[in-house]
Structures are given as C-alpha cells and as structure tokens.
Amino acid sequence: MSNQQSLQSLETLLEKFLDQVVNLKEQKLSVLEGINRLDDITSMSGQGVEITDHIGEWFADHNRWLTDNSLRKSEFNRISEMLSNIKSELEKEGLASPAQKKISTEIDRWQNNPIKIDKSKPTRMTLSRPPEVSETEKTPQADTISLFIKKLSKMSSMFVDSADSKQHILSVLEELLKKTGTEANKDALILSAFIIYYLKQNGYKVDPYVKKLKEAETLFKKGALHA
C-alpha cells in the first residue's frame, strides 16, 4: 500500500469516527446550537441591537422544547436566565411595539413552564441499596468512554512493545496471539482481533489468522477459568 493510500485510509477512518461522534451527540448538539444562538441574541440585546425578529425566530424554532422533554433542568435554567436578560432589556425600552409585548408574553410562558414549577416542589430523595455483588461480578457502568480510552491507550502501548525489533505487523500479530493463549491476556486477544480486521480491510488474506484467533480465544477462556 502506498503512502497516499495509507493516508487516505486513515482519513476515512478519522472522518467515520467524527461522524459517529456527531451522530451520537445529535440531540445534545441541537440543544447546544439553540442555547448558543439564544446567547448571541442576548448579547445583541445588551448592545441595544433590535432583536425582535431574531428572538421571534428562536421561539418558533425551539418552542417544542417546552413539551418534548429534550432539555435538562440545567439547560432550561440557562435559557430562562438568558430570557430574563432579554426581557429586562425589552422593558427598558417600555415594550413599545406589539411584537415586543408578544415576546414578553412568550418569555413569561417559558418561565412559568412546568419544568420550572417542578423546581419549586420539595425534592424527595430515596436511597436504595442495590443487591450485593462480589468484586469480580461488578460491571463497570460509569464513564464507558474513559474506560475505552484507557483500554485503547494500554493496547497501543502493548502493540508498541510487541512491535519492537519486528519487521512486519504479522509478526506482531503472531506474538499477540501466542500471548493471548499462554498468558490468558484479554487485551492481547482484543488487539489481535483489531489487527486482523485492519489487515482484512487492507486486502490481506486473514483466514489462517481468524482460525488462530479462535484457537487463542479458546485457550484464553480456559486460562481465565483457571486463573
């Protein structure tokens, strides 16, 4: 594979990853975009710029947030704070036009929203204890992204260590597959699978390595059981 092909392959991979990030955050991005736009309108309002049309459009685009539960309380509170600032600025001008009066009414509607009414209710907290499980049975629920980043970093170091003094990635793969079975090393197993998939995507014939991976996985399972 030429350098250009390698770079193109890396480019595709990185673009795919970032696309998935955007897809994953689609809902949050939409909220962020709305808050950011309202923040711009608030700044404009503070600078004495006529904002009636802008805020009218903002309400038209985001009124559904009042009913579709897409906002967290913290986000709603930030919006509410910005709307208060806008209302103060409008009131300074004496709510001269019908459009300004309508916006003021709309802001009141947002601020009297059930999300905020809920805030005034005393919060009841119930503490419940989950059933006890042993350390080995516990599944890590928290911060899966951090855990995955940590794992990637560990596997990256493992790859660099194994690649030391070797001439080809297949030699590294051989060593990792061996390590999977002999040391019951789960990271080596995952990394081997990753390398095989990478090689497959780059036109290598990987069937013998898939077979070796399965054998290594069987050995790993046995080793993990006896560990």
Added chain:
Amino acid sequence: MLKAGEKAYCAALLALKRKDYLSASEYFKQAAPYFKENKEFNLYSETTKLLVAVKRELGTLEHDDKLEIEEIFTNG
C-alpha cells in the same frame, strides 16, 4: 451567558457536523484552555487535529507523490 470556552466547544462540534474540520480544529484550540482535563474533549480535539494534518499531507501529495518522513532526535 455562555462562557467563551463553552461557545468555542459548541462551535467546534457544529463545525464537525458541517464537516468543516479546519474550523472545528480552530474552535477546539480556542476551547482547549477551558477543557484540558476533559478526556472526551481531548479525544475529539486531537482526532480533528490529526484529520486536518492528514488532509493537508494528502493535499501536498497530490502535487508530489513522495512522502517525506522527518525524524527528529532530541539528544543528538
């Protein structure tokens, strides 16, 4: 009001949505001082930076098919 870092992070993610990676990288740079401890932020920021570098390199290769690899030794 949103803080400058929050606005920049938001703008970076919106630029990613538009596939405007160069702008996204610039916005990530502006937001970096506020999010340097945030692993998720660092992952997105570094990935975007790498992608921009790859695209730049590919742009160079379109004119010159050779890829020059420069090795830097810090201690001689």
